[in-house]
Amino acid sequence: MISVKEALHHILQQCHTLSPIRIPLEAAGNFIAAETIYSPVAVPFFDNSAMDGYAIRYEDIKNNLPLKLHYQIEAGKTRVPELQKGEAARIFTGAPIPLGADTVVQQENCSVEKGILKLIQPVSPGDHIRKRGTQTQKGDLVISRGRLLTPEYIGFLATLGIDSVAVFPKPKVGIISTGKELVPAGTILQNGQIYESNSIALKALLHQLEIPVIFSQWIDDKESELYQFVLENHKKVDLLLFTGGISVGDYDFVKPVLEKTGAIEFFYKVRQKPGKPLFFGKKGTTLFFALPGNPSAVVSCFHVYVKPAIQRITGCQFQTEDYALLVTSYQKKSGLTHFVKALVQNGKATILDRQLSYQMDAYARANAFVVLDEKQEDFKMGEKVKVIFFRSNMTITL
Structure with missing residues (x-):
């Protein structure tokens, strides 16, 4: 038997991030970024109004010039006029600032009488203008490789015009439950039978991590049947999880079957409770985790060993203890x-x-x-x- 620390070391040594894939930004939530991204544009891309109101030249206010309303500028307008001395423009939130203007007066603080803008409250130069690049400059670091792409990051990247991102893909997982005594929920138990719960728990745990389960199969305590299924299906997944059949009883066939397939064994049995009969091995690129049959041991072994393996494969940065x-x-x-x-x-x-x-x-x-x-x-x-x-x-x- 080996220690918990040694077991985890063996597992993480065999776990490598999968080759990055590029996917649409809208589908990238909760993936790990496989690239460092720099902003392709400045945000805001142009000076724009933070309020519904009126764009003016502050110099005209200082000189007490009457402000004649000449233009109306809506959000989305691509061409803007140039304000001349004594001119003002009706402007809406998000609309581009006209040339020559340097201040926006919000509509609550002014009135319009016979085409002349009159201020009710004092203003300061630069009021209510979002300047180009005040959020992000072109070329700014936006996200580093290895960062979790949260929904908030997705929204941020979308404001930069980014429509796809390179990510580390999620590993594909298969589940095999063994045990003649297991029956599915919803059936009437006979003496000696128990409800099969381990695969349900594992699927829920994997779903929580957004990891796809390619197959989940119950197999009777028959060595030949188990061997044939593993041989035919292990290449379909990156991780194959077994529950039960890994101890030393007469009907515990998982370890001999894995040996028969030619799998490399890295360890068998860990000095821990629960979950001492734990096997970890590999065949080709598929990692094998043979977990105990007791439900509580399955859950604890998943969190202690399988989850860190998935985190390593998906490029997650490990948190502090x-x-x-x-x-x-x-x-x-x-x-x-x-x-x-x-x-x-x-x-x-x-x-x-x-x-x-x-x-x-x-x-x-x-x-x-x-x-x-x-x-x-x-x-x-x-x-x-x-x-x-x-x-x-x-x-x-x-």
């Missing part, structure tokens, strides 16, 4: 790293009950795992511990 202070003391045996379900709020971690690897109900209250080091047995109240968040922005009452 999170820590919290224990609200209560906790004891365990040395030798295994424990991932315990916890509620972490305001920098404090409450370890929940119901921690066994088949128990899923604690996830209804938990938002993180507390990571308890394999060598340590006693954890005291107020002690700083590492946490892995799997859910955020939660308000929960215990």
